[in-house]
Amino acid sequence: MIDYSQIPSPCYVLESEKLIENLELIDSVQKKAGITIILALKGFAMFSAFPIVKQYLQGTTASSLFEARLGREEFGKELHLYLLAYQEKEFPELIQGATHISFNSLSQWERFKEKTLLTQVSPGLRINPEYSPVEPEIYNPSSPLSRLGIRAEKLGDKLPEGIEGLHCHNLCESDSQALARTLEQIETLFGHHLPQIKWLNLGGGHLITSKSYDIEHLIQVLTRFKSRYPHLHIYLEPGSAVAWETGVLRATVLDLIETSNLIIAMLDVSFTAHMPDCLEMPYKPRIRGARDPQQQEPRYRMGGLTCLAGDFMGMGDYYFETPLQIGDTIVFEDMIHYTMVKTSMFNGIKHPAIGIVRTDGTFNLVREFCYEDYKSRLS
DSSP states (O other), X not given: OOOGGGSOSSEEEEEHHHXXXXXXXXXXXXXXXXXXXXXXXXXXXXXXXXXXXXXXXXXXXXXXXXXXXXXXXXIOSEEEEEESSOOTTTHHHHTTTOSEEEESSHHHHHHHHHHHHTSSOEEEEEEOOSOOOOOSGGGOTTSTTOOSSBOHHHHOSSOOTTOOEEEEOOOSSBOHHHHHHHHHHHHHHHGGGGGGOSEEEOOSOBOTTSTTOOHHHHHHHHHHHHHHOTTOEEEEOOSHHHHTTSEEEEEEEEEEEEOSSOEEEEESSOHHHHOHHHHHTTOOOOBTTEEOOOXXXXXXEEEOSSSOTTOBOTTOOBEESSXXXXXXXXXXXXXXXXXXXXXXXXXXXXXXXXXXXXTTSOEEEEEOOOHHHHHTTOO
């Protein structure tokens, strides 16, 4: 049991033991299915935990120059690049140490083809399988007007000379059935290209570590596909699955505002700045010790600390068996993947600290933020 009174508020708290459990499961999948799994930095970039992660995963995938530097400097091993549009001024530094690179369009490939072929990087193209189970639309990579990937009719019958791989990303916290459907689409639309390439990257969005995920079916799907294309090196690059249910955001009640229908708990965190996925998705985060209120039960609404009117949890209210008091601890569950990489310092609100609970139960404060962190981002 974690003693949150010994942890600063607010603070993102990673639990090493849970991270290791996820990684052991993911490692078992890559070994049984004969594939390679790498870490998508866009979903989990807590480099203080990389010494644990790189014991199990074979590298990272980056979608920006800064992510590429982080992967190269803090993780090592394979470095896969996929940027929607590469820039001339960044390209020489970006490609240093990279092992694979995927281009979002044929025009991008043509523009950077010569510079790529002068390196040891293996080039590929991102394809659009024209299928995705993802909702809402903001997270759907395969919508009719998507800017992500090349459609089959645009790619034509033959891959450009020099291309060694294909990259497909169309899932988001999806199950193995969605992957099976994706592979069917790839074979239908791009199957004639598969004998020509060396690797196929199936992107992220595979929620392997969810309790409801059918691991055996995943292994069967991948094994059957590989039996048809034994020459292909298959990659998965989940972000959420690595850090799924591995940690929390610890917060504190600063004030209680009574209204005619409910009580608003003012917290020392912000949904806008510290939990933006709750507003983008949107979704209602779980709070430890709370549940949905029933009729006639007192209702608490969680309010964020910025002055933005919409900085509150609008997807639903909470009930606490023991009425909240000023100074009480609020623990938001599952706040390590995506949440941490999307935070801001909007309104000058202090960014939550970052810490790790080690396997022996000790708490290690990794980073605290200060005024200079806020000021240095401005001019």
